[in-house]
Every structure is written in C-alpha cells, then in structure tokens.
Amino acid sequence: MLQGKATTVSNTRIFEDFESLSARRKREAAEFIAYLKVKEELEATKETISDKGFLKSIIKGDEDFKAGRIKKWSEVKEDV
Numbered sequence: 001m002l003q004g005k006a007t008t009v010s011n012t013r014i015f016e017d018f019e020s021l022s023a024r025r026k027r028e029a030a031e032f033i034a035y036l037k038v039k040e041e042l043e044a045t046k047e048t049i050s051d052k053g054f055l056k057s058i059i060k061g062d063e064d065f066k067a068g069r070i071k072k073w074s075e076v077k078e079d080v
Contacts, residue, residue: 018029049055064070
C-alpha cells in the first residue's frame with residue numbers, strides 16, 4: 001500500500017478504501033483521524049506560542065482590546 005515518503009496521497013483511493021471497511025473499522029479510522037486532527041492542532045498551537053514575538057503581539061492585542069483601543073472593521077477595511 002504505502003511505500004515510503006514519495007507516495008502521493010490519493011483522496012479518491014482513501015475514500016474507496018474507507019468504504020470497503022467494516023462499520024467497526026470505520027469507527028476506528030474515524031477515531032484515529034480525530035486524534036490526528038487534535039494532534040495537528042496542538043502542534044500548530046505549540047509552534048505559535050513558541051514564537052515569542054508573535055505571542056507578545058497576541059498579548060498586546062488582547063490588552064488593547066480590553067483597554068478599548070480598537071477600531072471597527074468597517075473603518076479599517078476602507079484603508080485596505
């Protein structure tokens with residue numbers, strides 16, 4: 001089936017293979033996909049918060065919001 005890193009992912013093949021599974025295996029596959037999704041989201045979050053400059057800008061934005069230093073999108077989009 002998979003033969004190393006050079007193998008391309010075929011969505012069609014994945015769905016065909018999934019459809020051929022039993023209901024039990026489909027549940028297992030769905031649970032594994034859900035696990036991978038959460039894992040990927042956590043990795044992205046870790047990557048984001050490890051960027052100190054980006055984290056500081058998020059904190060500053062939160063402070064600005066709490067202090068009322070914000071603009072409406074309708075005002076900003078005119079300059080974009």
